[in-house]
Amino acid sequence: MPPCPTATDLLLLSYHSDIMIQCPRGTRDFLPDEMERRRYYENVLRNVAKIFNFRETATPIFEETELFVMRSGPNILNEIYAFKDKGGRDIALRPEMTAPAIRMFVNEMSNEPRPLKLFYFGQCFRYERPQSGRYREFFQFGAELIGNANAETDAEVIALAASMIKALGLKEYKIRIGHIGILRNMITSAGVPSDKLPEVLQKLDKKMYDDARTLLERMNISGDAADNIFKITETVGGKEVLDLVSNEEAAYLRELAGVLEAMGVDDIEIDLGVVRGLDYYTGIVFEAEAPSLGAEKQICGGGSYSLSELFGGEKVFSTGFAIGFDRILLAMEKEGQKFEGRGVDAYVVPVTDDVRLDASKIVSMLRSEGISADIDIMRRKMAKSMKHASAVNAKYAVIVGRNELNENSVTVRDMGTGDQKMIKLNELVSLLR
Amino acid sequence: MPPCPTATDLLLLSYHSDIMIQCPRGTRDFLPDEMERRRYYENVLRNVAKIFNFRETATPIFEETELFVMRSGPNILNEIYAFKDKGGRDIALRPEMTAPAIRMFVNEMSNEPRPLKLFYFGQCFRYERPQSGRYREFFQFGAELIGNANAETDAEVIALAASMIKALGLKEYKIRIGHIGILRNMITSAGVPSDKLPEVLQKLDKKMYDDARTLLERMNISGDAADNIFKITETVGGKEVLDLVSNEEAAYLRELAGVLEAMGVDDIEIDLGVVRGLDYYTGIVFEAEAPSLGAEKQICGGGSYSLSELFGGEKVFSTGFAIGFDRILLAMEKEGQKFEGRGVDAYVVPVTDDVRLDASKIVSMLRSEGISADIDIMRRKMAKSMKHASAVNAKYAVIVGRNELNENSVTVRDMGTGDQKMIKLNELVSLLR
Numbered sequence: 001m002p003p004c005p006t007a008t009d010l011l012l013l014s015y016h017s018d019i020m021i022q023c024p025r026g027t028r029d030f031l032p033d034e035m036e037r038r039r040y041y042e043n044v045l046r047n048v049a050k051i052f053n054f055r056e057t058a059t060p061i062f063e064e065t066e067l068f069v070m071r072s073g074p075n076i077l078n079e080i081y082a083f084k085d086k087g088g089r090d091i092a093l094r095p096e097m098t099a100p101a102i103r104m105f106v107n108e109m110s111n112e113p114r115p116l117k118l119f120y121f122g123q124c125f126r127y128e129r130p131q132s133g134r135y136r137e138f139f140q141f142g143a144e145l146i147g148n149a150n151a152e153t154d155a156e157v158i159a160l161a162a163s164m165i166k167a168l169g170l171k172e173y174k175i176r177i178g179h180i181g182i183l184r185n186m187i188t189s190a191g192v193p194s195d196k197l198p199e200v201l202q203k204l205d206k207k208m209y210d211d212a213r214t215l216l217e218r219m220n221i222s223g224d225a226a227d228n229i230f231k232i233t234e235t236v237g238g239k240e241v242l243d244l245v246s247n248e249e250a251a252y253l254r255e256l257a258g259v260l261e262a263m264g265v266d267d268i269e270i271d272l273g274v275v276r277g278l279d280y281y282t283g284i285v286f287e288a289e290a291p292s293l294g295a296e297k298q299i300c301g302g303g304s305y306s307l308s309e310l311f312g313g314e315k316v317f318s319t320g321f322a323i324g325f326d327r328i329l330l331a332m333e334k335e336g337q338k339f340e341g342r343g344v345d346a347y348v349v350p351v352t353d354d355v356r357l358d359a360s361k362i363v364s365m366l367r368s369e370g371i372s373a374d375i376d377i378m379r380r381k382m383a384k385s386m387k388h389a390s391a392v393n394a395k396y397a398v399i400v401g402r403n404e405l406n407e408n409s410v411t412v413r414d415m416g417t418g419d420q421k422m423i424k425l426n427e428l429v430s431l432l433r
Numbered sequence: 434m435p436p437c438p439t440a441t442d443l444l445l446l447s448y449h450s451d452i453m454i455q456c457p458r459g460t461r462d463f464l465p466d467e468m469e470r471r472r473y474y475e476n477v478l479r480n481v482a483k484i485f486n487f488r489e490t491a492t493p494i495f496e497e498t499e500l501f502v503m504r505s506g507p508n509i510l511n512e513i514y515a516f517k518d519k520g521g522r523d524i525a526l527r528p529e530m531t532a533p534a535i536r537m538f539v540n541e542m543s544n545e546p547r548p549l550k551l552f553y554f555g556q557c558f559r560y561e562r563p564q565s566g567r568y569r570e571f572f573q574f575g576a577e578l579i580g581n582a583n584a585e586t587d588a589e590v591i592a593l594a595a596s597m598i599k600a601l602g603l604k605e606y607k608i609r610i611g612h613i614g615i616l617r618n619m620i621t622s623a624g625v626p627s628d629k630l631p632e633v634l635q636k637l638d639k640k641m642y643d644d645a646r647t648l649l650e651r652m653n654i655s656g657d658a659a660d661n662i663f664k665i666t667e668t669v670g671g672k673e674v675l676d677l678v679s680n681e682e683a684a685y686l687r688e689l690a691g692v693l694e695a696m697g698v699d700d701i702e703i704d705l706g707v708v709r710g711l712d713y714y715t716g717i718v719f720e721a722e723a724p725s726l727g728a729e730k731q732i733c734g735g736g737s738y739s740l741s742e743l744f745g746g747e748k749v750f751s752t753g754f755a756i757g758f759d760r761i762l763l764a765m766e767k768e769g770q771k772f773e774g775r776g777v778d779a780y781v782v783p784v785t786d787d788v789r790l791d792a793s794k795i796v797s798m799l800r801s802e803g804i805s806a807d808i809d810i811m812r813r814k815m816a817k818s819m820k821h822a823s824a825v826n827a828k829y830a831v832i833v834g835r836n837e838l839n840e841n842s843v844t845v846r847d848m849g850t851g852d853q854k855m856i857k858l859n860e861l862v863s864l865l866r
Contacts, residue, residue, distance in 0.1 A: 020745035021500050021536055023493050024524055029537040032488035032551070039489060051800045053777045053807035053825060055465035056472060060456050060570050061494055061526070061556055062514075067454050081495075083516035086560050091457055093494070103454055104462040113824040115811060118465070123494055127519050137493050152789065152810035159797070262790040263797040312453035344486040356585065360695040364592070367484045368697070374486035377578075377585035378548060391546040392486060 026136025037339040054117040059100035065092040071099040093125035106313030114147030133296040139325035149317035155259035157319040177286040178274025181249035190225040205275040233273035280305045290331035299328045343393030348375040349385040351401040359400040459569025470772040487550040492533035498525040504532040526558035539746030547580030566729040572758035582750035588692035590752040610719040611707025614682035623658040638708040666706035713738045723764035732761045776826030781808040782818040784834040792833040
């Protein structure tokens, strides 16, 4: 028989099962080390966007539910956080940020000089089963170029996505560019009536070739034509694969590849078989994946589309993409990419209680010079304070003692090497900088 | 009689009333200029926090509703976005970030070396009537020092708040520090039973002195004692006002003022009459206000408290504050503080269509050197492109023409002065940098 639980056991048990509130399923807390890493890479992405002269915007965390239904269809309701507010309005936590960005464009930016080059970063929400790389609260970086659809506008957006992925330092990834018109065009040219097109595309998207063949046979499409379609569906490669197809869409992709080449974007492949779930894509589509992630390997997806007219604006062609920030960070981690936090420049240690106010003066002086500095405020003895200086990853400890102060000096210890020396207070800033 | 509406009028009308979805009431879109300003000041605050060795954390946008009820009481339910998720869980958009931060501490950081110095920035949500400086989605910057309550820990937090407000460049503001024990102590010393204390404090908080007097008379408190209490309630000033009270709390405030003085924090006042709505404050409380904001003038509020034991953790003293980011930006605006956006370093203009690929190469070369650069991708004629270069606030236009290219050169125009000159491509980066 196990021993009876002690009062403490019971207390701990009750803490863990009853009292302690956790963050909601599928959401996360970000502790300091992880958060520093996230902000660092968020700013890497932001800086690349700025260098491309994309400008940041932000929209609310929730929108009228209808907005997302208009973009994605009513099935979206099954996987979003939708609810009524106290005023009876139907609102939903945003599952994506393209619809809000285009709503903002229609509402407030439709008279701005074009193209509009916008980016944004923030949380999105989906009610789905949490798993590796999939969260209910997840972070996306997105960009939209609003105003035209030509090889240069599409190239600008793809080059931005490629530069961002590269800037993060991810090594293993693939960017595939296709055109939703290529397969569609081939299939209708083979004789498939346009109302049957979605069904055929769906089978191809899921690589269900036997089903697709049966479907095509029933429409009297020849076996050769079917084989040809299946071959194109599986064709991925360099610019040369475009020679397999001769239509307007292939010519467009060739032009686009030329612009990307001029821009030095050399890490792309052409995917002739690309199919996208959403109806609103109008031309090129592209996606990036990191093989290290296994099943959930897509890190970026985008394309050119037209959405503004759905929201009551004029029809304007746009090209955009979203990067899954959580997932790309996971891929970097899987590749063994390490992030080193900055730590703090100086940790000020008062040797005795009677110099605490002097130590406070010194820490404030350092801070006012832009040097990150911390100080013992737990009234610890010196040995414990030095231990805390290590815990907060300080580069230097600034040891403040009465005798040294009488000579306007402090002792500085290099926490890396352990070297220490006495220096004048007026030399402290330049030493620590 | 007004003229009949035209078809366009009707169309516009229907856009604005029926089709066009707006962002939900009390929320905002942030367009590029405003967003650049917000990110700039967000980073000013973040950098000050880092210099103080506070470290950033983040918690989810929503939490179990119970968390906020535990901290603020059931009345909070009347003003938050609370709903059930698809799994039937009661969740709520966070109305504040102290409860989530302390929950995170209890769940995941209770074994970390103390003090923990944490900060965070993000959206909070309250369902209330929108008005100037009050939104349903609003932004807060917050900090918590977890681990102790002494003059140094409290001073560290107040110094951080004061440094942040100063770093933003706000000119007119007041920081008032008080101690919730001072008035309580006086009132109970005067003979008010402790169960009547909240009622008396409430009247004083609302400056309803006549009601308070009636209340005190009913408890046989002398008119002199009442007058004395009212006088203290209204007393704000320098350290010297502490001489009016002789108790432990006043002694503590005196010690705190001494540490703040050593730290160079010179923009504070002592407020003997401070009362706070929330029960969990345990010692000092402070707030900052910007008079330019009128009725909604509070820009920062905080104090020392103990909350972790409510969430199933051990009792740990903490001191923290929140800054209303929207409101402090509004105050800066009212003071006439201007923010200048950075614009883009270079705008590349292809003179003719046959040099577009060369122009793409040049823009990419600039970007790879870290120079922010944009390019005409709308296939505009040169004059229109130059106009767009102004519209995007470019410092230089880089004009790419066939003849110049043949000499490995481009023409650079300073968009500020209008000066332009031809330079070699290999000198372009150093000119623009």
